[in-house]
Each structure stands twice: as structure tokens, then as C-alpha cells.
Amino acid sequence: MVHSNPTVNILEVVRVSPPPSDSVTLPLTFFDLGWLKLHPVDRLLFYRVPELTRSVLVSKLKSSLSATLLHYLPLAGRLVWNPKDTKPSIVYSLDNEDAVHVTVAESNGDLSRLTGDKPRTATEFHPLVPELPVSDESARVLAVQITFFPNQGFSLGVTAHHAVLDGKTTAMFLKAWAHNCKNEQDPLPHDLTPFIDRTVVKDPTGLETKLLNRWMSASDNKPSLKLFPSKDIGPEIVRVTYRLTRENIQTLRERVETESRTELRLSTFVITYAYVITCLVKARGGDPTRRVCIGFASDFRSRLNPPLPSTYFGNCIVGAGDFDAEAEPILGGEEGKGFISAVESLSGWVNGLCPENIEKNMLSPFEAFKRMEPGRQMISVAGSTRLGIYGSDFGWGKPVKVEIVTIDKDMSVSLSESGDGSGGVEIGLCFKKDDVGRFGSLFSRGLKLK
């Protein structure tokens, strides 16, 4: 089935609320505040279930969502920043009729093509994810879209406010929802039950106030939840999936072990991200003295002292990397050496993650983004190689494909463990159509080097 102009028809927007429960107010922590004005993260999970009917799909997803929200009450609420309050809070209240807005839609698009790896027009994915309304004083926390593809399956679009959910919290929520949909009466397992308590996050240096001051000065000293404006995505931008198999990763790892004299952290994440960085920097080419901004988020739940529970609800991520990395060591020298250099940098950044650097890492973007020249190459990561999103089985099998739609807004790299459980990694990238070939040939050539 091929449609040249697939359409997505919105059939209804329904409000799904948890069973009646007490109100919840959760103040944001400094971990959340770091992401206050960044765009939400839009994820799409595609499922192939040709025999499924729309009514069964929608009714099962709605009832299991309601049951799951009982454990994840803040997700049914709103982020609120009253001008009289020093900081925003997440508020869920029965009186406000808070609920998750669920858009139900139908598409005549071709699920196989959308879930393929080849270049697909980035804007084709936008009608499959819902928007989150945001004003100065209030923002929705989570929105969901169920899009039915008749005789093919469905997609689940999830838009998550970044000041409320990090990758770990979103993954945990999706797996909890899937568990409730698949197993109906079974209690939620401990590892999917969120730990909702903000008192465990300590702020000995007043980082929260420092972040609030910076956000206030970015909005004329008025409290505002408005997000940074997002870039418009034109029809020339395409989305492509690349893959590294477990064997590819092992070959790359062995190459580093042979060529580098230093003890390095050669995890799947370091090898994969270093490889992608190398191909991106080489594909861009240009002046070797240029600087590149390279970043990634790290989960601090287990890095704090004492650690937070692995099920802690909210953000517990901190950015790391280098705003001013030199392109030269990656671009220059013998073929293959650029990759070794990227591994050395990344390995150092990951090994250097520690609680003492949280404040520096969270405050430095404010100054760095002011001083960087326009057009600097920016490389960052969305998702990660261990979130296990492919484990979200709602009773109709695992997703056939997962995409992070919002990588087209900031040209970040989405990473995920491969859906087939084989130990490989899926890499999502968005490019101008004309740049796909250059990146693709660097990506495949680097894997053949001896």
C-alpha cells in the first residue's frame, strides 16, 4: 500500500484521568529546572498488528492509561508557575479536572515505509505526535496520540515536558502503561513503580536559585514557562536510521584497544557515540581549527552520594561534554585516528562524571550558548542505549520501530538499543537530503577499516 500524500485525520481528543485520588504538588528540583525551557521530547512507538480494530485499541489503551496514571499522578497534572511563587511546581488536582489529553487519529500512510531505515521526510512524522500547550503560567506535562493505521497497526506518540520527565522516567512510565495494558489485573512491578519524593534531592550550594535567576533574566525578570522557540523544519530535512551490530561495536572496540595506549572506557555508548561524532565531524569537514559543541546527558541517580532510587520520578540528568571541542583531532591525521581521538574524549568525559561537577555542568550552558558563533556544529544525544523502550509491549508485541521525533529540531542523535535484542544500537539522525550520502559513506567505510 503506497500513498503519495498520506493524511492523518484527527478523530477526537479525549481526556484520560486517573481514578479519583488526592491532589499532588511537586516542586521542581534543580535537576528539573535545568531543562525548563527546552523543547519537549516527542517519541513515536510503532506497532504492527494488522488484525487489530480501532475500538479495541483505543478502549484498551485508555483504560490502562487511567490505571497507570494512578501511580504517575503528576503526569496527569500541569506545570504551574504562579507569579507569587519563587519556582514552578507540578500540580495534579481533581478539582481542576486534570487529565492527559489523548488524540485519536487515523492514517492512510504506509507503516512499513515509516518504520524503515531509509531517508524519510522529517515532517511526515509531525502529525503523529501531539502538541503540549504551554503558556507563561501553565504547561501540560504529557500528551498522547494514538494513530490507527487500518490493517497495519498503530503508532503511539508521546510528548513529554522535559522539565518533568527525563529519559528514564519516560521509559519507566511507558513500560508501566504497557504492563497494565497487557496484564490488566497484575500489580505494577516494583521497578515500574515510581518513587515520588523530592526531599531526597539535596541542594547544598543553592543551585536551584542560581538556575531560577538565569531563567528569570532570560524572560525580562518575569516568571515564564514559555519554551525557547523551535526551528521550522523544511521539506528538505530527512530522517535516517543507521545501525551498529554487536559485532560492529566489538570490532571498533578492538581497534581502539590495539591503537590506544591509555586505559579507556569502551562501553557500547562510548564506542557508538564516538563513531557517530567522527562521521558527523568528517561529513561537515571544513576548517580544522573550528570548534564543535559535543554534549550528552548522564543519569545521576546512581552517581549521587547517597544514590537516589533507580525509580526516582523526575529529572536526574546532567549534561556533559565540551562546548568548544577541537575539530582537528577528529578531522585530521591518518584514517581511523579521528575515531580513536573521539573515544578518548568521550571516555574522559564519562569517567569524569561526579557530583562535584553538577553545578558547573548545569550552569555552563547559559554562558556557552551566548558566546558561541552562529553555525557552530552542535552534536548531542537524545535517548540512550539502555532505556529499554523496545520493551514496551502493550499486549500486541514489541514495537517494530521507535523514533524520537524531536531530533529534527536540534539535529541531535537519537540512540537506542536495537529492537531485536541482539546487542546492537539504533542511531537516528536528521539531515538535509543532500548530506545523507556523505555521512552514509563515511559510516559504512569506517566499519570496513582494518
Ligand SMILES: CC(C)(COP(=O)(O)OP(=O)(O)OC[C@H]1O[C@@H](n2cnc3c(N)ncnc32)[C@H](O)[C@@H]1OP(=O)(O)O)[C@@H](O)C(=O)NCCC(=O)NCCSC(=O)CC(=O)O
Ligand atoms: C553517561 C552514560 C551515557 C555513559 O554510558 P556508559 O555505557 O559508558 O556507562 P554505563 O555505566 O551506563 O555502562 C558501562 C558498562 O557497564 C555495564 N553496565 C552498566 N549498567 C548496566 C546494566 N544495567 N546492565 C548490564 N550492564 C550494565 C555494561 O558493561 C556497560 O558496557 P556496555 O554498554 O558495553 O554493555 C550512562 O552512564 C548514562 O548515564 N546513561 C543514561 C543517559 C540518559 O538517561 N539519557 C537520557 C537523557 S534524557 C533524554 O535524552 C530525553 C529522553 O530520552 O526522553
